[in-house]
Amino acid sequence: KAGVTQTPRYLIKTRGQQVTLSCSPISGHRSVSWYQQTPGQGLQFLFEYFSETQRNKGNFPGRFSGRQFSNSRSEMNVSTLELGDSALYLCASSLEVGNSGNTIYFGEGSWLTVV
């Protein structure tokens, strides 16, 4: 059974640009959540989607957005990139919406470097 797939794995962007990251969940999983991981802040929750609706959102500025498609695949977008947005962006999927206590399974992440 294929795991969570994230693309691209590595990318370099310039300050002020925007970036879109993609995530394909485990087959049958309907919830997708996104996290940002940095050495200083650790793993921080960005947002969660279930049935194409954002169910929960972390404490990040509006430059961070996402969406989920009818096949449960998800994308996140960061506009007007800042140097501080350099991080590992992790996507995770679970069977049901997160607050049900379901286990979430992570992809390998997308490494974003902003220069």
Added chain:
Amino acid sequence: EDQVTQSPEALRLQEGESSSLNCSYTVSGLRGLFWYRQDPGKGPEFLFTLYSAGEEKEKERLKATLTKKESFLHITAPKPEDSATYLCAVRDNDMRFGAGTRLTVKP
């Protein structure tokens, strides 16, 4: 405020030297406590989910336990391949992660 605190930050063990990692938490309504292992440059790999105080789960050299305020990840006779960062997370309405324990096992 809900918090998840892991200790120690880093742990160095000799191969075969058993030890425990701690995850203490304060959340209003626990819906699950999760342990993950993360290798450098990779996404977290799921290890265990615990739901209620007194619950225990085992997998190879690892055993996770849960009380009302903390969880322990016991590592018995570790091997060098157990070297990784171990992350604890708790779920109430949000998913909150601890900062992790960086484990190094020397041969």
